[in-house]
Amino acid sequence: MPNDGEVAGERASHGWVGxxxxxxxxxxxxxxxxxxxSRNPVRLTVSILLFIAGVALLTLVFARRTLRMxxxxxxRIRDLLLLLYIATTFFALSxxxxxxxxxxxxxxxxxxxxxxxxxMATIATVGFGDVxxxxxxxxxxxxxxxxFNLVILASLVGSFRRAFxx
Numbered sequence: 017m018p019n020d021g022e023v024a025g026e027r028a029s030h031g032w033v034g035x036x037x038x039x040x041x042x043x044x045x046x047x048x049x050x051x052x053x054s055r056n057p058v059r060l061t062v063s064i065l066l067f068i069a070g071v072a073l074l075t076l077v078f079a080r081r082t083l084r085m086x087x088x089x090x091x092r093i094r095d096l097l098l099l100l101y102i103a104t105t106f107f108a109l110s111x112x113x114x115x116x117x118x119x120x121x122x123x124x125x126x127x128x129x130x131x132x133x134x135x136m137a138t139i140a141t142v143g144f145g146d147v148x149x150x151x152x153x154x155x156x157x158x159x160x161x162x163x164f165n166l167v168i169l170a171s172l173v174g175s176f177r178r179a180f181x182x
Contacts, residue, residue, distance in 0.1 A: 035094070045105070046109060051116070074102060074103055074106060093175045096171050104135055
């Protein structure tokens with residue numbers, strides 16, 4: 017019969033496996049979603065529908081987390097990480113669609129990998145400068161991305177602090 021420490025360790029390992037599976041699944045989805053070429057009506061329709069679904073999903077997850085915190089429940093790190101994974105995928109896809117629809121909006125953003133790289137550099141506040149927004153639409157969207165990242169990262173830091181204090 018396992019003791020409490022073994023059960024907690026098993027739960028923690030399952031939590032990490034789930035997190036890794038979520039990241040791998042989102043990366044696969046990111047590279048497999050048929051986006052790009054805005055001249056193709058099917059791809060444009062898919063892009064618009066995915067954007068709307070992404071906004072809805074981010075809003076739902078963020079609203080649930082906010083309601084929990086308003087009821088006095090502590091933010092769960094797992095929920096915040098899920099929101100960060102989804103937001104990263106959503107913003108990277110959005111940057112890619114903007115860049116392929118209007119190439120002058122971003123400098124050096126030509127592939128999905130470029131878009132993911134740019135999104136991760138933005139989240140990490142590194143900003144190497146090689147890929148950057150240069151058009152007004154791209155700058156506006158990156159501003160939303162940065163604001164969202166600040167809220168989520170602040171929530172994650174607060175959750176980690178509370179978790180370690182307990």
